[in-house]
Amino acid sequence: MAQITLSNLRHSYSPNPSGDADYALKKIDLTWNDGGAYALLGPSGCGKSTLLNIISGLLVPSEGKILFDDQDVTSLPPAQRNIAQVFQFPVIYDTMTVYDNLAFPLRNRGRDEATVKERVTAIAEMLEVTDMLTTRAANLSPDNKQKISMGRGLVRQDVNVVMFDEPLTVIDPHLKWKLRSKLKELHQRVKATMIYVTHDQTEALTFADQVVVMQEGEIVQIGTPVELFERPAHTFVGHFIGSPGMNVLPCDVRDGGAFFGDELIRLEGPVQSNADGAAEIGIRPEFVSVSGNGSGLDAKVRKVADVGRHKVVEAMAGDRRIHAILEGDAPNAGDSIKLAFKQSQTRLYKDGWLASTPGEGVQ
Ligand code: ADP
Ligand code: MG
Numbered sequence: 594m595a596q597i598t599l600s601n602l603r604h605s606y607s608p609n610p611s612g613d614a615d616y617a618l619k620k621i622d623l624t625w626n627d628g629g630a631y632a633l634l635g636p637s638g639c640g641k642s643t644l645l646n647i648i649s650g651l652l653v654p655s656e657g658k659i660l661f662d663d664q665d666v667t668s669l670p671p672a673q674r675n676i677a678q679v680f681q682f683p684v685i686y687d688t689m690t691v692y693d694n695l696a697f698p699l700r701n702r703g704r705d706e707a708t709v710k711e712r713v714t715a716i717a718e719m720l721e722v723t724d725m726l727t728t729r730a731a732n733l734s735p736d737n738k739q740k741i742s743m744g745r746g747l748v749r750q751d752v753n754v755v756m757f758d759e760p761l762t763v764i765d766p767h768l769k770w771k772l773r774s775k776l777k778e779l780h781q782r783v784k785a786t787m788i789y790v791t792h793d794q795t796e797a798l799t800f801a802d803q804v805v806v807m808q809e810g811e812i813v814q815i816g817t818p819v820e821l822f823e824r825p826a827h828t829f830v831g832h833f834i835g836s837p838g839m840n841v842l843p844c845d846v847r848d849g850g851a852f853f854g855d856e857l858i859r860l861e862g863p864v865q866s867n868a869d870g871a872a873e874i875g876i877r878p879e880f881v882s883v884s885g886n887g888s889g890l891d892a893k894v895r896k897v898a899d900v901g902r903h904k905v906v907e908a909m910a911g912d913r914r915i916h917a918i919l920e921g922d923a924p925n926a927g928d929s930i931k932l933a934f935k936q937s938q939t940r941l942y943k944d945g946w947l948a949s950t951p952g953e954g955v956q
Contacts, residue, residue, distance in 0.1 A: 595661040595753045597625040597648065597786070602657035604643055610655070617643045619810040621657070625754070625788065630780045632797035633790045635807035636833070641790045644807075645756050648788070650674045661753050677746040679757045683738035685745065687731035691722060694730050695744050702749065716744045719779055735763050740772070747783060754786040761796060773799050794834050806830050822877070828942050831875050837905060837916045840881065841942070842874045851941055854911060856890055859936045862952025865943065873942040878905065880935035881917035883924060889931035890915075894924050908932060 602621040613619055617640045625631055633641050646652040648659060650671035658667045666674055677698070685694045695713045704712075717723045720740050725733065730741060739760060746755050757776075761769050777800050780787050789800045797804050798818040806814045806821065806829075814826040825831035831839030844851045844858065846868045851858045858874055882889075883906060892908040892915060904923040908915050908930060915932055924930050941949035 596627050598660040599623045600658045602654050604654045617810055628784050630802045631788045632801035632804045634797040634804050637792055639807045640810040645758050649676050649678050675753050677752045677755045679743050679746040679760045681759045681762045683742040685730045685741050691728050692726040694741050695748055698745055698749050712748050716748045720744050736768055739763050756788045758790045826947050828945050839875050839877050840915050844872055844874045846872045860939050860941050860949050861937050862950050864941050865948040868943045868948045875940045875942050876934045878916040878918040880938035882933045883917050884931050887931050889933035892930050892932050894926050894928045896926055897923050
């Protein structure tokens, strides 16, 4: 296994790129530590597969380098990089049995049959496919085919990294949660570096210790699931993570204060010196409280959704929609209410980027 470093990486599929818009990856600098569980999270088309294929060697980047520890592997073909990749759709040999499919990557490397048997048995147990070992792969359900595909990625112990590119796409929704937690458990047992690519926040946040969030060919934030939730570095991360995502409200910053209309909104702490003028306030629905006649922003309830564990209130403050997540009693549609924001969780964003810092003693 190895530490993987991406340095000054850029990639364009166009032979003559002229501007940033022609680059699927704009500029990537990133280090994946040995043994880590990472997720690469972002909407479709943001460059996730491009990045994975550059790490595995299926693509050579237009610019920049890839290092495995200190070795520059930028121009090495996939076979010499010692990585395992699991794709969106199962890659298995239909005519072989499940056992032979799982054994293939090991036999291919010249492992003796005793080692093959030991590894195949162990992986089959972890994936709960032991009873299928003698079945021909052609006869498996799509879910089980993908499980075997994952098993083929996990069976070797000498790989630098195991990469999963949206592996649960073909899995039935009711099995997804099971495989998701299985993968997490497998990471803890196998201890290989794993990179899990997905556009689904739940998959990313349950699997990874560190999540890399991408947008339009760039990394916007790297952090633990809690860091991404609590301090989104960019409004994009605030929107993309959370359900519903962070409320983002236009504001005007003057005299060190942020005004939404005429209301001064109390922020977590001081703002960057260049924040004056148009900016945005970010507050997660979890930190918005509702009262009938307390202090706060005047708003009118548009809808209330009961989602089981809590209620999601959608209210309008002027022409702005604000969500609040409430644990207990909620108002009714049509009610006039006051919305209050928890100060320590109220952030300022300038040009999309976080521009406030936590202040002392702010509750
Ligand atoms: P993701 O995996 O996040 O959905 P991709 O890495 O597949 O994103 O794609 C990133 C961008 O590169 C998209 O705009 C996509 O259309 C473009 N792209 C991907 N593959 C190719 C290709 N083989 N040729 C040209 N453009 C491509
Ligand atoms: Mg993709």
